[in-house]
Amino acid sequence: MKHTITLNVNGQKYTVDVEPQEKLLDVLRDKLDITSPKKGCEMGECGACTVIMNGKAVNSCLVLAVESQDAVITTVEALHADGKLHPLQQAFIDAGAVQCGFCTPGMIMSAKALLDTNPTPTEMEIKEAIAGNFCRCTGYKPIVDAIQSAAAVMKKEGA
Amino acid sequence: MKTETMPQKSTEKEVKQVVVSSDSGAGANPVDAFVKSGKVGSSPSHLSGREHVTGRSQFIDDIPKPRNMLYVKVLTSPVAHGIVRELDCEEARKVPGVKAVLTYRDIPGENQIGAILPDETCLAEEHVHFVGEPVAVVAAETAEIAEEAMGKIRLNIEELTPVLTIDDAVAKNQFVGPIRKIERGNVDEMLKNSPHYLEGKVVNGGQEHFYLETQSALAIPEDSGAITIYSSTQNPNEIQRMASNVLGKPQSEVTVDVKRIGGGFGGKESQATSWASIAALAAHHTGLPCLCKLDREEDMISTGKRHVFESTYRVGFDDNGKILAFDVVLCSNAGAVADASTSILERAMLHADNIYNIDNIRVIGKPCRTNLHPATAFRGFGGPQGILVIETILEIIANKLKIDPFDIRLRNIYKEGDKAHYGEPVKNVRHMETILKKLRHDSDWDERKRKVAEFNAKNKYLKKGLGVAPVKFGISFTAAHLNQAGSLVHVYFDGSVSVSHGAIEMGQEVNTKIGQIAATTLGVPLSTVRVESTNTKRVANSSPTAASSGCDLNGQAVENAAMQIHERLTEFAKTLFNVSGVRFEDGMVYAGEAGKVNYAEPLISFNELIKKAYFQRVDLTAHGFYASPGIWFDREKGVGNPFLYFVYGAGVTEVTVDTLTGQTKLDYVRILHDSGQSLNPAVDIGQIYGAYIQAYGWATTEELVYSEGGKLLSNSPATYKIPTYGDVPTEFYAELFSGSTNELGVKRSKANGEPPFIYGESVLFAIADAIASTGKYPVNLSIPATPEKVWKEFCSEAG
Ligand code: FES
Ligand code: FES
Numbered sequence: 001m002k003h004t005i006t007l008n009v010n011g012q013k014y015t016v017d018v019e020p021q022e023k024l025l026d027v028l029r030d031k032l033d034i035t036s037p038k039k040g041c042e043m044g045e046c047g048a049c050t051v052i053m054n055g056k057a058v059n060s061c062l063v064l065a066v067e068s069q070d071a072v073i074t075t076v077e078a079l080h081a082d083g084k085l086h087p088l089q090q091a092f093i094d095a096g097a098v099q100c101g102f103c104t105p106g107m108i109m110s111a112k113a114l115l116d117t118n119p120t121p122t123e124m125e126i127k128e129a130i131a132g133n134f135c136r137c138t139g140y141k142p143i144v145d146a147i148q149s150a151a152a153v154m155k156k157e158g159a
Numbered sequence: 160m161k162t163e164t165m166p167q168k169s170t171e172k173e174v175k176q177v178v179v180s181s182d183s184g185a186g187a188n189p190v191d192a193f194v195k196s197g198k199v200g201s202s203p204s205h206l207s208g209r210e211h212v213t214g215r216s217q218f219i220d221d222i223p224k225p226r227n228m229l230y231v232k233v234l235t236s237p238v239a240h241g242i243v244r245e246l247d248c249e250e251a252r253k254v255p256g257v258k259a260v261l262t263y264r265d266i267p268g269e270n271q272i273g274a275i276l277p278d279e280t281c282l283a284e285e286h287v288h289f290v291g292e293p294v295a296v297v298a299a300e301t302a303e304i305a306e307e308a309m310g311k312i313r314l315n316i317e318e319l320t321p322v323l324t325i326d327d328a329v330a331k332n333q334f335v336g337p338i339r340k341i342e343r344g345n346v347d348e349m350l351k352n353s354p355h356y357l358e359g360k361v362v363n364g365g366q367e368h369f370y371l372e373t374q375s376a377l378a379i380p381e382d383s384g385a386i387t388i389y390s391s392t393q394n395p396n397e398i399q400r401m402a403s404n405v406l407g408k409p410q411s412e413v414t415v416d417v418k419r420i421g422g423g424f425g426g427k428e429s430q431a432t433s434w435a436s437i438a439a440l441a442a443h444h445t446g447l448p449c450l451c452k453l454d455r456e457e458d459m460i461s462t463g464k465r466h467v468f469e470s471t472y473r474v475g476f477d478d479n480g481k482i483l484a485f486d487v488v489l490c491s492n493a494g495a496v497a498d499a500s501t502s503i504l505e506r507a508m509l510h511a512d513n514i515y516n517i518d519n520i521r522v523i524g525k526p527c528r529t530n531l532h533p534a535t536a537f538r539g540f541g542g543p544q545g546i547l548v549i550e551t552i553l554e555i556i557a558n559k560l561k562i563d564p565f566d567i568r569l570r571n572i573y574k575e576g577d578k579a580h581y582g583e584p585v586k587n588v589r590h591m592e593t594i595l596k597k598l599r600h601d602s603d604w605d606e607r608k609r610k611v612a613e614f615n616a617k618n619k620y621l622k623k624g625l626g627v628a629p630v631k632f633g634i635s636f637t638a639a640h641l642n643q644a645g646s647l648v649h650v651y652f653d654g655s656v657s658v659s660h661g662a663i664e665m666g667q668e669v670n671t672k673i674g675q676i677a678a679t680t681l682g683v684p685l686s687t688v689r690v691e692s693t694n695t696k697r698v699a700n701s702s703p704t705a706a707s708s709g710c711d712l713n714g715q716a717v718e719n720a721a722m723q724i725h726e727r728l729t730e731f732a733k734t735l736f737n738v739s740g741v742r743f744e745d746g747m748v749y750a751g752e753a754g755k756v757n758y759a760e761p762l763i764s765f766n767e768l769i770k771k772a773y774f775q776r777v778d779l780t781a782h783g784f785y786a787s788p789g790i791w792f793d794r795e796k797g798v799g800n801p802f803l804y805f806v807y808g809a810g811v812t813e814v815t816v817d818t819l820t821g822q823t824k825l826d827y828v829r830i831l832h833d834s835g836q837s838l839n840p841a842v843d844i845g846q847i848y849g850a851y852i853q854a855y856g857w858a859t860t861e862e863l864v865y866s867e868g869g870k871l872l873s874n875s876p877a878t879y880k881i882p883t884y885g886d887v888p889t890e891f892y893a894e895l896f897s898g899s900t901n902e903l904g905v906k907r908s909k910a911n912g913e914p915p916f917i918y919g920e921s922v923l924f925a926i927a928d929a930i931a932s933t934g935k936y937p938v939n940l941s942i943p944a945t946p947e948k949v950w951k952e953f954c955s956e957a958g
Contacts, residue, residue: 035221036214038421040371041455045876048371076214089212093204096845100666101211102371102421108212130884134876136369136422137666139848140884141891 010078047133050106057113095146099137197685202841219375236287239321239869268407288495291461321530328527336501341797344519349484353475366465372421378442392431394703425536463535507541624929628921632914633802642787644712654766661701662709680721682743707910714905720783808832810918821950825888835901835909854919
């Protein structure tokens with residue numbers, strides 16, 4: 001039986017018909033054409049599908065679409081405004097935290113959820129925040145460097 | 160992680176070093192724009208960086224779905240070995256929304272996709288040879304319908320006993336290719352006469368690539384029976400060749416296009432062919448676009464992985480730890496089909512010496528055929544397995560004779576002028592010695608060793624260990640014909656540049672580097688250069704992006720094309736301005752020759768010059784070509800010159816091991832790596848980090864587990880553990896060796912993708928060292944040194 005849900009993605013309101021077993025990831029990708037959340041495993045292990053839902057980083061492959069009724073969802077597409085990259089995006093480029101790029105949108109969203117609530121994370125806190133995001137290319141070090149330097153930039157800009 | 164120290168700093172330092180030495184000395188250049196302009200030797204950021212961080216970069220599944228596109232699902236064999244008694248698709252065909260259900264009988268061309276040896280069907284016929292082997296194909300309007308129809312195919316297989324292990328295959332004489340040998344000196348004699356003798360076996364497990372983007376292909380029917388395939392592949396040429404073979408079409412009617420892939424690591428060198436051919440077959444039959452994308456479990460079960468090797472050795476050595484004779488039989492588990500196994504074994508055999516001069520050496524290689532998924536290319540391509548044997552032996556000898564791990568390596572190392580066991584001179588090997596000595600110094604090895612001993616004396620349950628792993632990695636495909644590349648460069652009327660080449664962008668930033676090469680050669684800013692998708696129509700007969708050679712070969716081909724245009728423009732400008740020489744720099748054209756360029760006053764801008772050249776009918780397009788010189792290898796005799804040059808380097812690892820859980824933590828890693836005159840130091844450093852962590856996973860946690868029947872049980876990220884951020888060393892330093900250059904590499908650089916993988920073997924030796932600190936000898940560890948195995952070693956009595 002189809003359900004009709006309304007959700008807010010990247011500041012825009014959408015009303016879509018979904019199946020009860022349909023995942024948020026599929027709705028975003030197939031029905032809303034938002035393809036930055038990737039299908040890496042579809043079982044909640046790799047983090048490639050990470051989006052921010054109501055302020056928290058979630059694996060959208062594990063969220064039932066019906067659970068996202070009225071939810072506010074942010075994907076990496078919404079991070080840059082007027083051609084200016086978000087400090088995290090810029091830092092990922094500058095630190096060489098992007099190789100093949102498949103993990104990048106999910107990784108950035110996990111980092112953003114962290115910095116939104118904790119602008120000055122310790123290394124341990126960064127570790128925890130991206131513990132669920134796989135990257136097979138970079139060896140992670142440049143990613144952590146990027147998150148740290150983005151935090152520093154954001155602090156300066158906020159100050 | 161200590162934030163106040165290194166990488167960034169080391170990268171910057173390296174940038175400077177490289178910039179200084181790559182300036183060809185053309186007088187005073189007022190434009191301090193190396194980094195900005197993206198010349199070779201600087202570190203401009205990822206050409207697609209902006210696309211990636213904004214979520215706009217497209218992978219196969221992100222391409223907007225064409226109208227009427229069908230979803231393809233593949234029914235694969237559930238058993239490792241058997242005879243197909245029934246394959247009935249009638250019920251499946253009746254499911255509404257199903258457009259085609261296909262078996263090998265529907266293949267219009269030849270049912271064959273084995274590129275090196277023709278032993279691999281696209282769809283199984285009477286026999287199935289491994290779990291996950293494709294048998295039938297469903298194309299339907301939705302993935303769900305395809306799935307449902309797949310469940311209605313009746314497949315009955317009479318099971319036969321599978322051969323799963325190397326021992327079993329050897330006993331049954333089952334090999335995917337010939338047994339090979341490389342030999343020099345008098346091994347048997349010397350083994351008898353050596354003061355010390357050891358024999359043993361070195362075993363390593365396989366490894367799942369776990370590229371984040373699973374195998375995917377989208378096939379689109381075009382005009383007049385042609386088909387275009389968008390594939391996540393490292394090898395578009397092979398797909399073009401094999402898919403056209405399967406479809407019974409000329410290659411000219413099949414186009415393969417690749418913008419980028421979400422990781423490859425070798426896993427999409429030949430293993431993408433199957434799914435692309437299947438998508439093409441479905442598109443051919445239905446006349447509609449067809450997408451075949453594996454889910455993670457399907458991908459893990461069906462596709463190839465790193466080879467398991469079991470190698471038995473005998474070695475003779477003297478009191479100083481100098482190896483006098485070495486005899487090794489390398490056996491690889493190739494799985495059910497040849498794939499690239501013969502070449503991979505060959506590379507393992509050619510790396511059995513690693514950096515050591517052994518006068519009496521015999522290397523035998525046996526590629527065993529079993530009923531497992533094919534084993535395939537994976538970063539290092541047999542090199543890591545070959546090197547692991549000799550390095551393990553040195554560790555054992557060092558332990559036995561109480562010799563420092565650095566000392567024993569330096570006592571056995573090649574000297575300049577020495578030849579490898581297959582006869583090729585080991586050129587520039589003097590750098591290897593310098594690297595080892597510098598790394599020993601930079602890592603405070605001797606002091607560190609003292610502190611580790613002190614720590615171990617004080618701690619009962621935690622034990623530290625140290626390990627070092629050097630590498631000499633031969634660059635070139637050992638199949639000589641693959642060492643060629645083509646390119647196509649256009650300069651448009653407005654001065655912007657389009658570059659096509661045969662390599663695949665998979666995160667190693669070959670496009671960034673090749674963009675830099677084109678920009679530098681033409682003397683234009685990198686921002687005006689666009690590197691295109693890899694397309695078989697623009698560049699034909701390309702080699703796979705593999706063997707670390709993507710940038711080496713294709714970079715030279717692009718340099719060649721850009722040079723042709725540059726020369727035409729030079730002649731044109733000289734005549735136009737009536738000057739004896741011109742120099743192109745950052746989009747401007749100056750008068751003068753090297754060393755005497757008048758930078759004060761440009762003659763004209765590049766863009767203006769192009770307009771004038773166009774009107775004077777100067778050809779602004781060039782096709783470039785490159786073939787590595789002097790490469791040959793006689794497989795029968797085991798001699799030759801298979802490599803253009805060698806990459807050198809070494810890595811040190813310090814670990815802490817918990818004796819109660821067997822868990823390993825990386826405390827300190829330092830790597831010194833030779834990139835020649837690096838094209839892009841930041842990219843090269845990034846490759847080193849990535850390769851090391853990937854190898855750490857292979858060496859410790861990544862364990863492939865199979866059922867008795869040969870089905871992969873560790874078939875998801877829940878059961879197969881690749882490294883996560885928690886595994887990153889507390890202190891992690893990678894530096895490029897500044898003393899090297901490379902006449903034979905593109906712009907004097909060295910290839911960089913695979914060699915750093917070897918450094919991860921130092922993790923195994925560090926763990927063994929921690930275990931040895933309890934007095935255990937010999938330590939019995941194999942890759943992967945899982946916590947369970949490590950814990951067992953600690954528990955077992957010291958011998
Ligand atoms: S796709 Fe959602 S966690 Fe992997
Ligand atoms: S950049 Fe390739 S998986 Fe992270």
